[in-house]
Amino acid sequence: MTQPGGRRAGTARPTLADVAREAGVSTALVSIVMRGVPGASDATRARVQAVADGMGYVRDERARKLRQSSSRLIGVTFDLQQAFHGDLVEHLYGAAAARGYDLAISAVAPTRDEDVAIQALLRERCEVAVLLGSALDDAVLASTAQRVPLLLVARRSEVDGVSSVHSDDAGGVGLAVDHLVSLGHRRLVHVDGADAPGADDRRRGFALAVERHGLTSQAQIVPGGPTEHDGSRAAEALLYAPARPSAVVAFNDRCAAGVLDLLVRRQVDVPGDVSVVGYDDSRLAVGPHAQMSTISQNAAEMAEAAIDGALDLLDGGDPREVVLAPHLVARSTSGPASGTELLD
Amino acid sequence: MTQPGGRRAGTARPTLADVAREAGVSTALVSIVMRGVPGASDATRARVQAVADGMGYVRDERARKLRQSSSRLIGVTFDLQQAFHGDLVEHLYGAAAARGYDLAISAVAPTRDEDVAIQALLRERCEVAVLLGSALDDAVLASTAQRVPLLLVARRSEVDGVSSVHSDDAGGVGLAVDHLVSLGHRRLVHVDGADAPGADDRRRGFALAVERHGLTSQAQIVPGGPTEHDGSRAAEALLYAPARPSAVVAFNDRCAAGVLDLLVRRQVDVPGDVSVVGYDDSRLAVGPHAQMSTISQNAAEMAEAAIDGALDLLDGGDPREVVLAPHLVARSTSGPASGTELLD
DNA sequence: TCTCTCGACTAGAACGTTCTAGATCGACGA
DNA sequence: TCGTCGATCTAGAACGTTCTAGTCGAGAGA
Known part of the structure; x- marks a missing residue:
């Protein structure tokens, strides 16, 4: 008995199609409403929104990102043991959200190598990877940079094609x-x-x-x-x-x-x-x-600079090194x- | 100029179809080889693998999880500021991997509410959510549990339908x-x-x-x-x-x-x-x-118990409370x- | 009246996988 | 000689979304 009665409620989550059927409209229209883009009248907008809320609809980020040409996803590796990384991650969330990007975070720890963490990010198809205090050597960085644009935080980089943000x-x-x-x-x-x-x-x-x-x-x-x-x-x-x-x-x-x-x-x-x-x-x-x-x-400033640098890299900008002024x-x-x- | 020459190398990542074309086989066969499941001869297996490696193929986890009936994904919220959560997350990675599951981690911090973190997990369509040291009140927990099976770690739960793992x-x-x-x-x-x-x-x-x-x-x-x-x-x-x-x-x-x-x-x-x-x-x-x-x-033991409890919940098991013995x-x-x- | 435009909506094809249901082929027993 | 079987491979449909290219009326301008 794997599926029967004992199954948690709500496991079968409603999809766009479910909402569309319930509201008597097309999935495309529901999509338009859920994204809040123009293309629907105020009346139907309200109606569809109500139906969706009633059914507890939550969009499937996976399907969305698969379909979208750009995933609008920034990958971040960080060390679970380092308090400062925690501060950085917190502000990265904010900085990325402000620019309409999502964050995929992947932790590094004694039993979880940086390679493993990065590989997980690649599988998520993030558009750019931000590595906090990476310990990878230049050769590995260079080969990783072939696969995904790379930005190092709190570490200098001599590697060609890799951006970095660190303090002076x-x-x-x-x-x-x-x-x-x-x-x-x-x-x-x-x-x-x-x-x-x-x-x-x-x-x-x-x-x-x-x-x-x-x-x-x-x-x-x-x-x-x-x-x-x-x-x-x-x-x-x-x-x-x-x-x-x-x-x-x-x-x-x-x-x-x-x-x-x-x-x-x-x-x-x-x-x-x-x-x-x-x-x-x-x-x-x-x-x-x-x-x-x-x-x-200043973790906040560093995080802002990191996201800016990462997006600049995505836009085809040249890799660059940003040096921030620390303060006493x-x-x-x-x-x-x-x-x-x-x-x- | 957004896309032209300045674009990072490798941005257009190869897909199964690319590998299939290059190797002169079907995408289904490449899929079989990449997953390492039976259905291909050793000879073609080696050939396809070589082609894939040569092209730097990395599977798209998003597409995979979208297609699979079960996403085999466990969502985890944790507090960036709490060292013990870091230890737990580390061991959760290991415990989940041992059972063939991936982890989606979503951080909680002063500027990032637990609600926000959970919502992100729901959008990723994780099958079950593991909340480390949640501060949500019972009402919110109950309504969240309607949407996704829930397991609390390092906190007791009086909420119906919610499992928990904590020490005595x-x-x-x-x-x-x-x-x-x-x-x-x-x-x-x-x-x-x-x-x-x-x-x-x-x-x-x-x-x-x-x-x-x-x-x-x-x-x-x-x-x-x-x-x-x-x-x-x-x-x-x-x-x-x-x-x-x-x-x-x-x-x-x-x-x-x-x-x-x-x-x-x-x-x-x-x-x-x-x-x-x-x-x-x-x-x-x-x-x-x-x-x-x-x-x-004992973070490792707790993480094991959490993953076990989460998967048990998925299998339709009744919510339960696991109390671990701490030691001096x-x-x-x-x-x-x-x-x-x-x-x- | 006829066309033109515009807003509101929809059909259907993507995205990159996995899965189901075959197809093909050589070997083998009757 | 023929059917059957297993191993190997493939075609095509899913998954849930977004995007492109429309359709359909209603109102405006001629």
Whole structure:
């Protein structure tokens, strides 16, 4: 007994034809009414709409997209574990809807490869794929770009034919350094992101910024990584360093959270003794356990730029790289340098 | 110039008909080969496959699902902001694939209502909808259930015709209490979840458990909430309480993180002076800043149960409630009660 | 009165699959 | 020699929508 009485109500969903029969008109007319396009009188429009509502008609997106010449569908891959991706996806929904496009989202996770996620999108026949923080290497990106127009978000692309939207990582770290220097800090340290995407740029940005302020000799770059654990480990090492820094610029918020946690545990006053600045303005930054000063990438702006870039690519525009300006969000983990700092 | 030369390569994706023409066979045969079903000789199978690969053929999932009597599609709504939902979605992918089903995921976020997310799934014609931690009220759930079989995850359902999979919240809190009592703790406090889903059950579970241990008079339930901030606030109040508790059972991990953060800031030793147990075993629990003892809901098991329940519903099975046993994960925020505790 | 236009509506062909119902053909047993 | 069978392949109809190319009146202009 697979189909009989036990079957859920409403499983046989009404189609255009059902509505048309009920209303005594053609399917084409119902289609016109449902889409809200001109071609029907107000009277019949109202009548058909009422019948459709009464029957609980919901259009079949699959059939619609199959028929339409363009599917008006944007594919998005994102990492389930990354909070910032969540923010981006949320705003992508809005940005796409505003331009009359739908989103097909496909998740990436430890047990679900990026390839698998992209393949699923291709099968959905999205017109363009937006990859959030892709970890694919250039060769794979290039071959994927043969199949579908590609736009990378939060990652740079050197691959021919692939657009990208990312923030100015070097500049962002520069903002953090400027902020700390303006608070009187002189001994700055950067806990870097090791080989994480964007780590090179942020390292470079730190080096440039401290040089700009003439503080290179007092600055230091220590090995870190993208996780709390990396931050924690790096902070521990710093505590035993001969000249303890007065301010830390971490690779990202998770790393900064690790740094903060260790400092708090060791009774180091933040920001009294040491200031800490993160990067991303993820949800980690706004918990009460860390009203973290950080560099914000502005997910909404990034999402808008991504959708714009994707549609431009669809219109035959040339691939391009959009670099967004990040901005500083000063919260409670950064403050004036202590007296001893100012003296040296 | 919308279509001309600038167009991305590969935009016109090959169809079954293209492959068939190229290989000199019928579309039906290509379909047979692509699906890997019997009905083609090994020789032609290999030849057609080669042609398809050469042309970069990818099947159109939309057309396929339109044609198939059953779409073999499971719709899932999840909250982009909740880490545990991410874990669940990951395992849902696996569980669905193992049973030959695809997943259509639709996100819920502050700017994207659950209604909107569900409507999108209905348009995709999924056969059954799995709602993670739905916040819809019973009336809306009931009317939605008229349109598509419904299964709630991580939430109880009193609604007729709706299945659910959730863990035994009361029992889980009981495990936490048992654990703490076995470590010698006597003065227990529960920072509750206010009106968050599941908070009632957990509150009840705490009351039952302390009663079971004959500790009701020394136990206390204080108002909290589901966020770090709530936990922090509650912990602050506890520090000023006349009889400081020796162990805290928090509503969830975020709440526990808030508690922990405040305790650490106030130089309260965890678990030396106070033990803290969370609930969820989310990623929050495993950061280095809090190797948190917690109650784990086991996302993988829950996802399996959800898919099983959803497919059972599809097969005409009666709606049912599956209650999973949570288990304790003892990490470093819970330890033996201090001497003073043991004396009283 | 005859044509012309315009609004309201419809018939039927797509879209790219899968499925049902054959067709074709060589082999094999009687 | 003939029918039968199984393996291999194909024609054509679905699926539910949108789109193209109409039809049909009614009113306007000549």
